[in-house]
Amino acid sequence: MNVAVIGAGSWGTALALVLADNGHQVKLWTRRREQAEELNKYHTNEMYLPKRTIPASIVATTDIENCVRAADYILLVVPTQAMRETVKKVSPFIPQEAVLIHASKGIEPDTHLRVSEMIAEELPDESKRPIVVLSGPSHAEEVSDRKPTTVTVSSTSIQLAEKVQDLFMNHYFRVYTNKDIIGVEIGGALKNIIALGIGLNDGLGYGDNAKAALMTRGLAEIVRLGVNLGANPLTFTGLTGLGDLIVTCTSQHSRNWRAGYKIGSGKSVTEVLEEMDMVVEGIRTTKAVHELSKRLQVDMPITNALYTVLFEDASPVEAAQQLMKRGRKQEEEHLSLLFDKNN
């Protein structure tokens, strides 16, 4: 198969490696000429996946038309913030039969749209088709080292999801399907907020008790918002919910955790963003979800406490206090969301 991968950051490059290992012809689009030259000449991508060799069968290009012209599958994997402009660039050249996949994790501030909804909005009528989402616990660094990884693909078309499952599946990359695209995208986007919060917790020197609390109560608020948006609550117990929450909150590879850690250790948000040369999706997702939770009147205390640190100059200690001093609550409410047969 011919596959076009749009975005040569760490995740786009790692997924291109999986596809090349599966024998597909892969074209990898980057907007930067020097990066395309590095990939084609030295077979490396030192900025995003240092010390890995990129197979010569992956051909990098800055020409987006050339990248997608003969593609059977197009994988969009740029930061959420860049998705609209990227879809605008690529949409005039999308072949009639090509399957569209995205692997980005975010929610757009202001519109509050999931990534597949943003893509659908930007596709002209003649290019509209069901989009397949690939998500789950999967750090690019481990995938590129061929370490065992599981992910989930989801779409409103189960046939397309199964085609994408076949495209990616191999001995180190196991792919499940799930029909609940809302739950899959919400879980993948919102775990980044909680990972930032856990980084903050670790930077402050708080312990494992608080970490477990943030993960558990974080999942509770993700379920609450997801169910309100129409997700199947059980999706949040799966790979794209609990699975991705665990990996992002506990892995040294997580950029969201690292950004939170630096803020918790005393750096300002601006300083941290200047230092990070990779995307920290959780920051804009915190803004989007803070707005969305207000609009839908869904209680999301961890997201809102983090919002005050990221956007209102609250200190991390104040934010932690704000959470601990809340009124009394019952724990069963989110469990009943998971097990209520009417959901």
Ligand SMILES: NC(=O)C1=CN([C@@H]2O[C@H](COP(=O)(O)OP(=O)(O)OC[C@H]3O[C@@H](n4cnc5c(N)ncnc54)[C@H](O)[C@@H]3O)[C@@H](O)[C@H]2O)C=CC1
């Ligand atoms: N890195 C990982 O392990 C994983 C990342 N993801 C998701 O994949 C998406 C992409 O992330 P990464 O590849 O990790 O990011 P990255 O920070 O490693 O690379 C970002 C890439 O996007 C490009 N880019 C930035 N702005 C752009 C624009 N305006 N137009 C075109 N290209 C632009 C950059 O040049 C770079 O090639 C994010 O939504 C992330 O949450 C999902 C699973 C795993």
Ligand SMILES: O=C(CO)COP(=O)(O)O
């Ligand atoms: O989504 C990821 C792992 O599943 C990557 O998380 P970070 O963006 O925090 O590195």
